[in-house]
Amino acid sequence: MTKNDFKKNIIWISFCLGLLFIFGFAKFAMAESASLYLSPSSGTFFIGSTFDISIFVNTGDNNINALKVDLKFDPKKLQISTPTAGRSFITVWISQPVFSNIEGTATFQGGVPSPGINTSSGLVSTITFRAIAPGEAVVSILDSSKVLLDNGKGTNILSSVGKGIYKITIPPPEGPKVFSSTHPDQNKWYSNNSPAISWEKEEMVTDFSYIIDNNPFGVPDNISEGDQTSVSYTNLEDGIWYFHIKAKKGEVWGGISHYILLIDTTPPAGFTLSFEPVVREGNFTSREPMVSFITTDAISGIAYYQIKTIDLEKTEKKSGVEFFVEVSSPYQLPSLEPGEYQVVIRAFDLAGNWRDASEKIEVIPIEKLFYLSKKGIYVLTIFLPWPITILILFLIIFFILLSIFLRWREYNKLRRKKKDLTKLKAKLKKNGEEIRIKLFRIPK
Secondary structure: OOHHHHHHHHHHHHHHHHHHHHHHHHHHHHHOOEEEEEEOOEEEEEOOOEEEEEEEEEOOOOOEEEEEEEEEEOOOOEEEEEOOOOOOOOOEEEEEEEEEOOOOEEEEEEEOOOOOEOOOOEEEEEEEEEEOOOEEEEEEEOOOOEEEEOOOOOOEOEEEEOEEEEEEEOOOOOOOOEEEOOOOOOOOEEOOOOOEEEEOOOOOEEEEEEEEEOOOOOOOOOOOOOOOOEEEOOOOOOEEEEEEEEEEEOOEEEEEEEEEEEEOOOOOOOOOOEEEEEEEOOOEEEEEEEEEOOOOOOOOOEEEEEEEEEEHHHHHHOOOOOOOEEEOOOEEOOOOOOEEEEEEEEEEEOOOOEEEEEEEEEEOOOOOOEEEOOOEEEEOOEEEEHHHHHHHHHHHHHHHHHHHHHHHHHHHHHHHHHHHHHHHHHHHHHHHHHHHHHHHOOOO
């Protein structure tokens, strides 16, 4: 075998091993994956109608013996009328299906005896939903769901979950054509709680009967309200209202028309703002702070947020107009000059109601070692309010003066001692000369 043949063989063997590894890994990956999905995953349904959504499992060519399915749906648009239609490959329900039309959740948990089931479209359950409000309704399988392998360990092999998107529309009228000058769009929320409603009158119609309530399936009685073609209501409570009307022609009451009124007069819930980074307590932050915010709206839901930043120091000098701009949380403010600012976040709901939350912040240049502000002094990001700063300066000056005074007094003491010592030396010298003269009579 030549050297070139040997190299070719090595390359061929490496190629084959690579293919075996790739296909083996792919098979292993496929063998350890399962999925949950909904059928149908889309559709269009009228308000008041019911429709079924089935939950299926694809075990990925594995044997499974248990699963848990957590569902989430919009309770403002859908309601569960029947949590399970009875058909399912599940033979043992660990717990009965649980659902909440308030929270918009449903949970199914069950299994089958060993050796389990291997399927690409195993029916877990079928749920019957009722459409109650117009718009797009999403039904999602949550990531908290599980598909457990029949391996004695209960290994969760769920790798993907599906969702369904369904369009809920208003059914065509069966009775008089209804319209509203105050609430013209039945898919839109309004903050006006005093709607005016009108309808068309066909030939030979003698009477109308109508009611307004919160029941999408309401039926007006057979007592005439007259032959007028409009009516107004005042101070209706927040929520979804349904106007139902039918016409009488030739002593026979006709079909019923329904008109939806979406009313929300309540602003979003109160909320607070938080800033990052915070140099110190009290919303002292850097030049480009990040502001975070979130709130909720119980009726129509949050539509969007706006922000306005007011330069308080500039406002004191010259009045100006700051504008709101639309943002989402979290939002990084543009680079701000050092100083005080008022940050205002305005939350709007789908009916146009709004609520403000505002906080004062002081921007400090953290890149500087020393910085003066209206409230105090910053030294290495340590803040000293002016009262404390003045007190510290006073104490420093006091101790400096005290030190000077003590040194001056010590100096005077030393000078006096030196002077006294000089006098004492002179006196001793003089006395010594006098003693010498007297004792020895030695002339000078």
